[in-house]
Amino acid sequence: MPSASTQTLGDDNRVVDRAARVRFRRAVSLMLMTLVLPGSAQLVAGNRRVGRIALRIWFALVLLGLVALVTSITSRDFAFWAVSNTLLLGVLRLALMALAIGWAALFVDAWRIGQPLSLRQNHRLAVVGVNGVLCFSVAGTLLMGAHMVGVQRDFMITMFGDGEVVGAHDGRFNVLLLGGDSGAGRWGLRPDSMTIASVDAETGKSVLISLPRNMQNFPFSPGSVMAKEFPKGFDCDGCYLNGVSTWAGDHTDLFKGSKQPGVDATIMAIEGITDLKINYWAMVNLEGFKDLVDAVGGVELTVRDRIPVGGLGSDVTGYIEPGTRTLDGHDTLWFARSREGSDDYSRMARQKCVMGAMLEQISPEVAVRNFQKIAKASTQMISTNVPQSEVDNFMGLALRAKSQKIATLSLVPPMINTAEPDIALVQQKITEAIDKSEGKQVALAAAEPAPSAASGKKKAKPTTPSLTGGSIGSLRDGYAANDAEDLGSAC
Template sequence: MRTIEERAARVRFRRALALMAMTLVVPGSAQLVAGDRRVGRIAMRIWVLLLAGGFLTLVTSVLWHELVFWLATTPSVLLTLRIGLTVGAVGWAYLFYDAWRISQPLTLAMGHRRAVVSVAGVVTLAVTSVLLFGAHLVGVQRGMVMAMFAGNTVTNAHDGRYNVLLVGADSGVTRWGLRTDSMTVASIDAKTGKTVLIGLPRNMMNFPFPKGSILAKQWPHGYNCSTCELNSLSTYAADHKALFDKFDQPGVEATIEGVEGITGLDINYWAMINMPGFRDLANAVGGVTINVRQPIAIGKTGAVTGWIKPGVRKLTGEQLLWYARSRATSDDYSRMARQKCVMNAMLHQISPASVMKNFTAIAHASASLFQTDIPTSEVDHFAQLALKAKSQKIATLSLVPPLVDTSHPDLGVIHDAIDKAINPPPPAPKSAAGTKAAKQSKKKSATTPAPSKDVMTEGSYGSLKTGYVANQTDDLAGAC
């Protein structure tokens, strides 16, 4: 039978544990019951406000998705949240310490005292670690946003569309703009997010610049020298920096003027994609699944070191980079088709779940992946458009043979093709006979074997003569 002293010791021990549990569940409740009530009231009010604010934010986010993107991409909000989490970690740790003090540990039996100290230490460490790690993630997110979105000018949609120039660079951050590897205009419907990818070949020649532009004054008869290809504009700008002294990225500005002259589109924003960063992003999400239709050479012409085997495969970052860039046994236009397949795969396979699972790695990879002049204030809007685009078919148009002669492009043909891709005619009404014929055609196509190898080049349906399917289609996923 326990003595009175033993029973009292057990009561004090249970009281100490209860104070710790109260602090864990409702911070400040221990002080309100047995300590400084003023501190307890302040802590509990803050806790209730945080719970109410969190619940309200969650409900609002479900009904209004733009709020989530605004919260996740506004540097000032992220800084406030980071400071709040850090202060919260320190404040909660203090409340645990105060609850331990209130429990009068010196009055506890030695065994009970050790148990309370252990519980208090573990719980305090766990809670503060979670909050401080959350502050770290918010800091990573803020750093990524500030590194990637450097623009300060907001532009409106042109004829209901945003036109974003995506430029691939095959060099490091310090050399961006010097070696333009690929150029694609993503023309996005400002309301629906419906996207058309317009690819421009690196070797496009003999094209004009927009009237009144910097390069139109330098080349009034068009870009027409023997080495004047579209991807050389960035080098030209680097050699004539005085012409572009008002721009932070002369090479990008020169490329934009060339693209606008060719397409007739007004470019709203640009994004410079760094190929090594692209590889790191693919690795960060655990690889990207691609339907590899034919062996893809790894290495340059005359120095092939390996092959990516055919089949539906999850490619590593390095393999994906070679899939998108290899031309050792093909041509630039086949490569452009494969690059569009990569864009489609990444759009549909990078899910919110994979982002959360690999957040830190993705954030670091994205910070080195690309730079853009899209202002931070517009990121949430474009993220919302990206979600809409993800649920729709992506159309593509590449200004390459057989549609376009890249040495002497016909601007009339180009502009007409772009207009049809952006504003496709409505589908004709289906008659009963037409519906039956369509069903028969669909049934037949389901049993039609894949195209033979003589009309495929390194994994891209079609050929230089017939055109690669992924370069011009209204359903990019189906063409890949």
């Protein structure tokens, strides 16, 4: 039978153990309270003034966050404005950094309030571990958020400028998309492709109007510098549409004050040909385009013929085989650019298919998941004069356009003779395509007379030559993707 002193010692040990466990639970509880309600630990067991300030700030931030979340859900325009406003992004970045530092300080203070020196060694180590995990997890998450906000802000500053805001013309925004082979920071080389994205300012319904790079003998917009230099049109020997940029680069003295004389001259040509007023332009570095496609995990395209990769003739290094497949950046670029066994007009059709697929497949979820890669690729890929203040507007238009059919028109043979283009016909076709996109009635050309019953003969369908089109159709019927009311179905 144990003595009275032994029993008393056992009771004392149990009391000490119980007290140690209580102190340990109290220390852990203070840190968990700081995780859920920053400042609550100080309000209960520390500096109440600090606790009250921290809780007020926390509740204000939660309320502000909820309001912003609800507003973003109910108004996408607000969300687009928020992610494109550099001042707001700068303030948010600083706020996240300050919140990370302040929250970490509250965790350290909660650990101090828990009196770690009064704990047993194993409890003390556990508390240090818990506090470290919570502190670095919360602060690290907030600092990562601040970094992502900083990336977005830098992206907006690098990509977009403070140019003049231009309103819609006849209810539409006309954005000239130029594709070139220039490298990062070298945007002066002549464009390889030229497409106008004409977008309804209300609905976002779009028409892609492509111009062949080998067009000749075309006029410039009346009153422009180029119109004064070429009053009869761009009729010099060997002068093509894609050479306008090079000509302007060799005569920069005519474009005083212009940062992009080549682009400005090209716009003068595009406006003269199409009679459309260009709002903004964007030049895409086709080599850098590979990085963007890779950043979003590739793009799914239907390859209708074998597409040569690598160049012309002996430079061909392989083929993209027919079928519906997800292509990486390298193969997507060659799908859009390949000329072997093909022609410029086929390339224009395939390039439209790539544009349509990118618009359809890059969802907000994909953009968020790959945001940092996309931002890095985009700043290396695109040069544009779209002002920062207009970015939210175009983001909204892009989202509305995503849910609608994209119409296309390419000014190519057999409809248009690129050597001697009928400008009146060009402008008529553009007007018809836009009117049809907007649901307006379009006067149809007189149909060919039907074969007489007496002849009993039906007009034979023309044979379709085999070309590397990458889309339905052939040069004879203009390729479906080059002239379609629904780009998706043509690709």
